[in-house]
Amino acid sequence: MATAALLAVDWGTTSARAYRVAANGDVLDMRNAPLGISQVVDARFGEALDRLLGDWRNERVPRIASGMIGSRQDWVEAPYIACPAPLTALASALVYTPQRELALVPGVRTRDANCVPDVMRGEETQILGGVDPREEHVLLALPGTHSKWALVESGRIVDFATFMTGEAWHVLITHSILGRLAVQGAPATTPGPGFERGITRGMGTGALLHDLFGARTLVLMGELAPEEVSDWLSGLLIAREVRNARTWAHRHGYDGGRVRVIGDDALVARYAIAFAREDVIVTPVPSHAAARGLWHIARSAGLISDSR
Numbered sequence: 001m002a003t004a005a006l007l008a009v010d011w012g013t014t015s016a017r018a019y020r021v022a023a024n025g026d027v028l029d030m031r032n033a034p035l036g037i038s039q040v041v042d043a044r045f046g047e048a049l050d051r052l053l054g055d056w057r058n059e060r061v062p063r064i065a066s067g068m069i070g071s072r073q074d075w076v077e078a079p080y081i082a083c084p085a086p087l088t089a090l091a092s093a094l095v096y097t098p099q100r101e102l103a104l105v106p107g108v109r110t111r112d113a114n115c116v117p118d119v120m121r122g123e124e125t126q127i128l129g130g131v132d133p134r135e136e137h138v139l140l141a142l143p144g145t146h147s148k149w150a151l152v153e154s155g156r157i158v159d160f161a162t163f164m165t166g167e168a169w170h171v172l173i174t175h176s177i178l179g180r181l182a183v184q185g186a187p188a189t190t191p192g193p194g195f196e197r198g199i200t201r202g203m204g205t206g207a208l209l210h211d212l213f214g215a216r217t218l219v220l221m222g223e224l225a226p227e228e229v230s231d232w233l234s235g236l237l238i239a240r241e242v243r244n245a246r247t248w249a250h251r252h253g254y255d256g257g258r259v260r261v262i263g264d265d266a267l268v269a270r271y272a273i274a275f276a277r278e279d280v281i282v283t284p285v286p287s288h289a290a291a292r293g294l295w296h297i298a299r300s301a302g303l304i305s306d307s308r
Helices: 045-058 087-092 123-130 165-175 193-202 214-220 226-251 265-277 289-300
Strands: 006-011 016-021 027-033 063-067 080-082 107-111 117-120 138-142 147-153 156-163 258-261 281-283
Touching: 006 045, 006 289, 016 045, 016 289, 027 045, 027 289, 063 123, 063 289, 087 123, 087 289, 107 156, 117 156, 123 138, 123 147, 123 156, 123 289, 138 226, 147 226, 156 226, 165 226, 193 226, 193 265, 214 226, 226 265, 258 265, 265 281
Parallel strands: 006 063, 080 107, 138 258, 258 281
Antiparallel strands: 006 016, 016 027, 107 117, 138 147, 147 156
């Protein structure tokens, strides 16, 4: 087995992913397990970490983690760093667990134009791993339960905005009147025609709270099949997010016609349909962005030597 210089953990709410990382940042091995913070019983985080690492736990190398493991309700709270947040600020504010099992990466905070706070925890590491520190004016989208859009410049997270797209879809389908006529379950892996129709509606200029009701009335009028409701709502919400986020980026002087996307392949494929509809150019992101970001932070913090 190749020698690792770092054990990096992307530890979220439902799952945790561990990486063995070489001194030059290459990912040597990866493990994924349903050991997210919501799965940890009686705050036994140390035991969960041992289960995740398995035989890797015997390797005497630095360990670093990002994500919800550093939230106020979990192992140890890591602070939020205010935007603009450079890599060095995150590296200098690492927090250690009581027995120094892990160094925890801080989250990032900002305020919108109306001074309402916004936060991210975990995505900051993916962002810094998906953008070369020398790049300027990069717009990123991170689709998910709480989608993040971020502005990055020269290794700094300049600003970001959160859109509760994934959670809104789930709540509407499972707990609202809109789901009563729908076929329950997650959207199909391959979006159907209902998704395309939802995209069309979402890219329009209507009011979201009015447009959402169409998921019910279209079925009542026989113009949308019950099995298409889930996809229609998904398309509507994703398109409205893309439209609003691009407007937000333009207001900050960023090109909304080019975006870098980080996320689950199936979800990214849905966003790609919305981007294509608006002729948005999607640029690739290096694989294992979270591991790469943790390596950058660990190197800046002096946990591993600079091999360059």
